[in-house]
Amino acid sequence: xxxxxxxxxxxxxxxxVLASVAMSLAIIAVTAISGAWNGFFPIQWFPWVAAVFGSSxxxxxxxxxxxxxFVAIGIVAGLIYAFAFKTHTVFQGMAFGAIGWFLVVLYxxxxxxxxxxxxxxxxxxxxxxxxLLPLAICFAIWGAALGYxxxxxxx
Amino acid sequence: xxxxxxxxxxxxQTNLQSSAGRLSVDWAAALILLxxxxxxxxxxxRANRQPKRIGGSPxxxxxxxVKAFDIVERLFHWSLFMLxxxxxxxxxxxxxxxWFTPLLTAFGVGGTTTSATTAALGWHTDMLWLLLGLxxxxxxxxxAVARAGKNVLPNKAxxxxxxxxxxxxxxxxxxxxPRHGKYDAFMKLFxxxxxxxxxxxxxxxxxxxxxxxxxxTISPGFESTLRLLHDVFAFLLVGLVAGxxxxxxxxxxxxxxxxxxxxxxxxxAYNHDYDSTRWPLKQKATKETTTTTTTTTTTxxxxxxxxxxxxxDDSKE
Numbered sequence: 001x002x003x004x005x006x007x008x009x010x011x012x013x014x015x016x017v018l019a020s021v022a023m024s025l026a027i028i029a030v031t032a033i034s035g036a037w038n039g040f041f042p043i044q045w046f047p048w049v050a051a052v053f054g055s056s057x058x059x060x061x062x063x064x065x066x067x068x069x070f071v072a073i074g075i076v077a078g079l080i081y082a083f084a085f086k087t088h089t090v091f092q093g094m095a096f097g098a099i100g101w102f103l104v105v106l107y108x109x110x111x112x113x114x115x116x117x118x119x120x121x122x123x124x125x126x127x128x129x130x131x132l133l134p135l136a137i138c139f140a141i142w143g144a145a146l147g148y149x150x151x152x153x154x155x
Numbered sequence: 156x157x158x159x160x161x162x163x164x165x166x167x168q169t170n171l172q173s174s175a176g177r178l179s180v181d182w183a184a185a186l187i188l189l190x191x192x193x194x195x196x197x198x199x200x201r202a203n204r205q206p207k208r209i210g211g212s213p214x215x216x217x218x219x220x221v222k223a224f225d226i227v228e229r230l231f232h233w234s235l236f237m238l239x240x241x242x243x244x245x246x247x248x249x250x251x252x253x254w255f256t257p258l259l260t261a262f263g264v265g266g267t268t269t270s271a272t273t274a275a276l277g278w279h280t281d282m283l284w285l286l287l288g289l290x291x292x293x294x295x296x297x298x299a300v301a302r303a304g305k306n307v308l309p310n311k312a313x314x315x316x317x318x319x320x321x322x323x324x325x326x327x328x329x330x331x332x333p334r335h336g337k338y339d340a341f342m343k344l345f346x347x348x349x350x351x352x353x354x355x356x357x358x359x360x361x362x363x364x365x366x367x368x369x370x371x372t373i374s375p376g377f378e379s380t381l382r383l384l385h386d387v388f389a390f391l392l393v394g395l396v397a398g399x400x401x402x403x404x405x406x407x408x409x410x411x412x413x414x415x416x417x418x419x420x421x422x423x424a425y426n427h428d429y430d431s432t433r434w435p436l437k438q439k440a441t442k443e444t445t446t447t448t449t450t451t452t453t454t455x456x457x458x459x460x461x462x463x464x465x466x467x468d469d470s471k472e
Contacts (some may be wrong), residue, residue: 010226010418013226013230014226014229014230014416014417014418017230017233017234018233018416021233021236021237024237027261028258028261030261031257031260031261032257032258032260032261035257035260036257044260044261044262044263045261046261046262046263047262047263058274058277059263059264059274059277060264060274060275060277060278060281061277061281062263063262063263063264063278064278064281066262067262148416149416149417152413152416152417153417
């Protein structure tokens, strides 16, 4: 069954929004667990995303900008995902999640990212794992949500 | 931006740090526990046996798919889910700095310091403007474009259905559940409960916040009453939303949950849960099926790529 362009656009937007919701919940959980344990996860995700895009201001506004960027990127990714494949599966969505995670890794490897003491190479093994492993889980959930919506849109 | 921060700090010092008229933590906990107890009782009862569906007659559903929610309705739902969650979290952080702070840390607005609570207040009020915008879109879309307003209006059949279900649930009648319209009586109750809570919270919150001093000066006694109302309805809202999530994730309601992702439910789920006279198929589909309404089972679409949602529910009863 092939999808019409309008149906793909609809699916892409929906998948992007739902993936954003799912990953937001995952990020909130990871940060909360980190806070209760030993603060292993070194960044506050939404202000971090805002800072990557050069936003500054009072904390609540930075968080709002971060959230807005995060959802917007999610929708763009959802649209790309919708048009990238003829049919969609959860694994394809997770592959997209892996690409998203890889882009973040690439960014922190090349730049002195906000909230971090330096690029990935200078962080040390433990700090790198504590940053990248939780993010990998969150992006896997993001991708799975993307893929699930795509898969379900077929029937 | 600076004046906004100053304004928020002033409001915080004058209004929000006062404990006069606040709902005590004990009462707040009692309210939440009441909701938890209701869900627990429901879970225990429904874990044992599902009610048998009665009423309505199955119709043939072309393509085995029924459009349940359009893209705007779904985007509204998930945006509301996110926004309401953030408003509630920040509200609880303002109510009692320290509570749920870990859940706001990812947004950089958690903490127990005055500046952290000020940030939470800023977050709380900013989200409210977005919430207001969403509600306006929802009203315009559902009333003027989708014309779906009547789906949530309670009617006599809802009262009868509720009595039947409550009797069955408590063992005073057969354990049955009448097939319903697009929303059953409890869903309508949830919707109007949400409206009531949001209206009361909006009015009381506006008085307590008084953005840019637009609200008239109120007496300390009236302020206490407003604060108490705000707290009570806030925790009622938390309970209602928790209930909505609970009922959404129990397996019997998975077809509806899926439709909030994809927009459609399967014809099998439609015939299983809904009364086609109370939630008729769209005109085009109805015309196509008028010649074959004697069929008593739904024919799955030949092109269906996966087992239709709702099929698994049939095995529960």
